[in-house]
Amino acid sequence: MHLPTKVTIKEVGPRDGLQNESKFIETQDKVDWINLLSKTGLDYIEVSSFVHPKWIPQLADSEQVLKSINREKGVTYAALVPNIRGLERALTCNVNEVSVFMSASEGHNKSNINKTIDETFPVLKEVVDEALKANVKVRGYVSTVIACPYDGPVSPEQVLKVVDRLAEMGVYEISLGDTIGVGVPTQVESLLSTLLKHFPSNLFAMHFHDTRGTALANVVKSLEMGITTFDSSTGGLGGCPYAKGASGNVSTEDLLYMLSAMNIETGVNQEALIESAFFIEEKIGKKLVSKQMEIARNERSANVDNARTV
Amino acid sequence: MHLPTKVTIKEVGPRDGLQNESKFIETQDKVDWINLLSKTGLDYIEVSSFVHPKWIPQLADSEQVLKSINREKGVTYAALVPNIRGLERALTCNVNEVSVFMSASEGHNKSNINKTIDETFPVLKEVVDEALKANVKVRGYVSTVIACPYDGPVSPEQVLKVVDRLAEMGVYEISLGDTIGVGVPTQVESLLSTLLKHFPSNLFAMHFHDTRGTALANVVKSLEMGITTFDSSTGGLGGCPYAKGASGNVSTEDLLYMLSAMNIETGVNQEALIESAFFIEEKIGKKLVSKQMEIARNERSANVDNARTV
Numbered sequence: 083m084h085l086p087t088k089v090t091i092k093e094v095g096p097r098d099g100l101q102n103e104s105k106f107i108e109t110q111d112k113v114d115w116i117n118l119l120s121k122t123g124l125d126y127i128e129v130s131s132f133v134h135p136k137w138i139p140q141l142a143d144s145e146q147v148l149k150s151i152n153r154e155k156g157v158t159y160a161a162l163v164p165n166i167r168g169l170e171r172a173l174t175c176n177v178n179e180v181s182v183f184m185s186a187s188e189g190h191n192k193s194n195i196n197k198t199i200d201e202t203f204p205v206l207k208e209v210v211d212e213a214l215k216a217n218v219k220v221r222g223y224v225s226t227v228i229a230c231p232y233d234g235p236v237s238p239e240q241v242l243k244v245v246d247r248l249a250e251m252g253v254y255e256i257s258l259g260d261t262i263g264v265g266v267p268t269q270v271e272s273l274l275s276t277l278l279k280h281f282p283s284n285l286f287a288m289h290f291h292d293t294r295g296t297a298l299a300n301v302v303k304s305l306e307m308g309i310t311t312f313d314s315s316t317g318g319l320g321g322c323p324y325a326k327g328a329s330g331n332v333s334t335e336d337l338l339y340m341l342s343a344m345n346i347e348t349g350v351n352q353e354a355l356i357e358s359a360f361f362i363e364e365k366i367g368k369k370l371v372s373k374q375m376e377i378a379r380n381e382r383s384a385n386v387d388n389a390r391t392v
Numbered sequence: 393m394h395l396p397t398k399v400t401i402k403e404v405g406p407r408d409g410l411q412n413e414s415k416f417i418e419t420q421d422k423v424d425w426i427n428l429l430s431k432t433g434l435d436y437i438e439v440s441s442f443v444h445p446k447w448i449p450q451l452a453d454s455e456q457v458l459k460s461i462n463r464e465k466g467v468t469y470a471a472l473v474p475n476i477r478g479l480e481r482a483l484t485c486n487v488n489e490v491s492v493f494m495s496a497s498e499g500h501n502k503s504n505i506n507k508t509i510d511e512t513f514p515v516l517k518e519v520v521d522e523a524l525k526a527n528v529k530v531r532g533y534v535s536t537v538i539a540c541p542y543d544g545p546v547s548p549e550q551v552l553k554v555v556d557r558l559a560e561m562g563v564y565e566i567s568l569g570d571t572i573g574v575g576v577p578t579q580v581e582s583l584l585s586t587l588l589k590h591f592p593s594n595l596f597a598m599h600f601h602d603t604r605g606t607a608l609a610n611v612v613k614s615l616e617m618g619i620t621t622f623d624s625s626t627g628g629l630g631g632c633p634y635a636k637g638a639s640g641n642v643s644t645e646d647l648l649y650m651l652s653a654m655n656i657e658t659g660v661n662q663e664a665l666i667e668s669a670f671f672i673e674e675k676i677g678k679k680l681v682s683k684q685m686e687i688a689r690n691e692r693s694a695n696v697d698n699a700r701t702v
Contacts, residue, residue: 083581083613266653267612271393295646295683296653299609302577303393329683336605343576343606371681373605373639 083306088347090126090311091334092257092287093119095362096147097128097162098331099319101138103366109143111365113150118358119316120154123350124334128160128181132168148175160221164195169209173216180213182206182253183223186241189232190225190261203247210251222253223289227273228265238276245277249285256286257313260300263293263329267303274307283308290332292318297332298340305346312337317359317370333372335359393616398657400436400621401644402567402597403429405672406457407438407472408641409629411448413676419453421675423460428668429626430464433660434644438470438491442478458485470531474505479519483526490523492516492563493533496551499542500535500571513557520561532563533599537583538575548586555587559595566596567623570610573603573639577613584617593618600642602628607642608650615656622647627669627680643682645669 096116100107107115112130119127129151135142144161153159160179163169172180184202185191191199206222213220226233227241241258248256258273270288277286288304288311290297301312314337320330335355341348356378363370406426410417417425422440429437439461445452454471463469470489473479482490494512495501501509520530536543537551551568558566568583580598587596598614598621600607611622624647630640645665651658666688673680 083578085578264653266650268393268395268654293683293687294649295605295608295643296650298605299612299650302609302612329686333605339604340576340606340609343574344578373603376639377603 085305085344085346086308086310087345088310089305089341090287091124091337091341091348091350092126092128092311092313093124093316093334094128094289094313094331095119095315095317095319095334097131097141098313099315099317101131101140102320102330103140105366106140106142107362107365109146109150111362112143112147115358115362115365116147116151116159118354118361120152120157122354122358123348124355125156125349126158126160128162131162132172133162133164134168145171145175148172148177162223163209163213165205166208166212169212173213173218177218179219179221180209181221181223181257182209182248183225184244184248185225185230185261186244187226187230187233187236190230193232194225199244203251206248207251210253214252220251220253221287222248222251222256223259224248224256225259225261227258228260228269229262231262238273241273242276242280245281249281255284255311257289257311258286259289259313260291260297263291263297265290265300266296267299270300270303271307274304274309278307284310287311287313289313291320292329292332295329298336301332301337301340316355317363317375318372319362319366319370329371333359333370333374335374336372339374395615395654395656396618396620397655398620399615399651401434401647401651401658401660402436402438402621402623403434403626403644404438404599404623404641405429405625405627405629405644407441407451408623409625409627411441411450412630412640413450415676416450416452417672417675419456419460421672422453422457425668425672425675426457426461426469428664428671430462430467432664432668433658434665435466435659436468436470438472441472442482443472443474444478455481455485458482458487472533473519473523475515476518476522479522483523483528487528489529489531490519491531491533491567492519492558493535494554494558495535495540495571496554497536497540497543497546500540503542504535509554513561516558517561520563524562530561530563531597532558532561532566533569534558534566535569535571537568538570538579539572541572548583551583552586552590555591559591565594565621567599567621568596569599569623570601570607573601573607575600575610576606577609580610580613581617584614584619588617594620597621597623599623601630602639602642605639608646611642611647611650626665627673627685628682629672629676629680639681643669643680643684645684646682649684
């Protein structure tokens with residue numbers, strides 16, 4: 083296998099994870115969690131979203147979160163912004179980077195943004211222009227790159243069209259999201275082989291949801307295609323709005339396990355990461371489902387059992 | 393990707409799954425479950441084990457199970473046998489096929505069989521000889537092909553030595569087990585590229601445990617190496633004796649989802665499989681964790697919600 087030797091993990095749990103949880107997590111708990119994540123060796127954390135609180139009340143405290151977290155040297159603290167008003171709010175909080183977002187499919191774009199794909203471009207372009215003027219880098223998310231919950235399968239050519247426009251705007255990276263977690267490696271290969279005919283692999287990050295258990299298999303195929311940046315969520319937080327209770331983003335700690343075992347460097351410390359996962363699990367008050375957390379739970383209970391028998 | 397167009401799934405839940413559950417499942421429930429599995433399109437079911445009940449009390453009823461199940465045409469009903477006494481018992485029950493087993497690592501072999509690897513070969517040879525005389529095909533399991541809970545990493549060369557001896561005995565297929573579920577695709581590739589220098593790919597089946605979430609990624613790498621037979625367990629049953637509470641075998645329905653989405657034919661019906669998973673979940677009395685079951689649960693509860701709002 084031809085694999086990269088180094089990969090960047092972008093932690094999206096505080097944004098993509100928490101926005102899909104029904105419970106509002108107290109601002110101080112979010113801040114404490116992000117501070118823990120900042121100490122794991124991760125160098126990129128998407129901390130919140132400036133989408134209007136009417137739509138994502140879970141992240142209504144984005145300004146306070148960004149203003150309260152400790153900023154570790156070398157860590158990028160990013161936030162999602164939907165439009166120029168969101169950007170303005172984000173810029174007042176010393177955000178390091180922003181992300182804009184849209185979908186590759188009309189159905190999901192309409193449902194998520196209430197605009198057609200063509201209507202969305204100028205809105206994002208305004209954000210990108212203003213952010214770059216303010217010396218803030220912009221990342222682009224493209225959702226539903228494999229399939230759409232409304233429109234069904236999405237062709238690589240349709241994704242290419244959206245990618246083309248975003249790249250032209252000046253986003254430095256495009257995160258390709260299998261939003262509903264249906265993708266399999268053959269589809270990932272088909273998508274990437276189309277895109278990589280036109281763009282270098284370092285333009286792309288992959289953003290897999292593990293709804294059907296295929297996320298790590300898709301990561302491996304992406305690595306083989308030359309991708310070196312992956313989004314993930316501590317504890318596999320996030321769920322799927324289209325399959326209530328299903329798995330969310332691929333979990334950062336399971337991704338890290340696999341990458342490490344394949345001798346791919348990330349700079350992230352597994353133990354510290356798992357501690358941060360247990361921290362947010364307690365605050366959310368529901369069991370998170372990553373394999374690494376499960377193993378850590380068992381080791382802890384085994385240690386308790388051993389302590390009892392001594 | 394160069395992938396096979398057709399794959400055989402060997403269902404090992406009634407044996408490998410149930411032997412790792414602490415609860416004894418009533419014989420009639422096992423029989424009913426196997427009868428459901430027989431109707432899913434699976435053409436191979438490992439229904440029980442003839443290891444002495446002192447070691448695996450959960451499967452003490454292997455004779456009754458084999459004698460009570462409905463035999464569907466075209467389905468192979470197999471059982472695990474540890475030695476000649478086990479084989480004799482199995483042959484009285486009209487077993488279609490038997491499996492012998494050993495480990496690639498001394499530590500696990502000693503712990504599991506209470507013999508060294510060299511001491512194990514003649515015991516298995518006796519079984520293979522007698523079974524073949526009785527016109528019963530024999531499959532061989534090799535455990536700990538990636539790593540051993542006692543000895544650590546296991547080299548492909550060590551696996552090759554064991555495979556060599558089993559092939560020489562006349563087993564028709566060797567199932568390579570990542571018993572503790574630590575493997576990643578690079579290791580699978582390394583193992584298989586060593587073995588496939590000496591043996592054809594159709595000698596091997598892969599048997600992955602999903603303890604760390606890498607099973608499906610390992611399946612994909614195996615498919616790319618030409619492997620067309622995979623063991624799995626409905627509902628991801630089984631756990632791991634070395635990590636209490638952790639995930640068991642890769643789940644048949646998640647494997648099936650991925651294969652189907654990659655246009656690989658298996659002949660298995662997903663809906664029927666999930667029904668059988670819910671059946672055994674209820675009998676075991678604990679929530680099984682496959683992604684497909686989770687999705688089905690959510691769809692069911694959504695349907696209930698919809699019914700309420702109408």
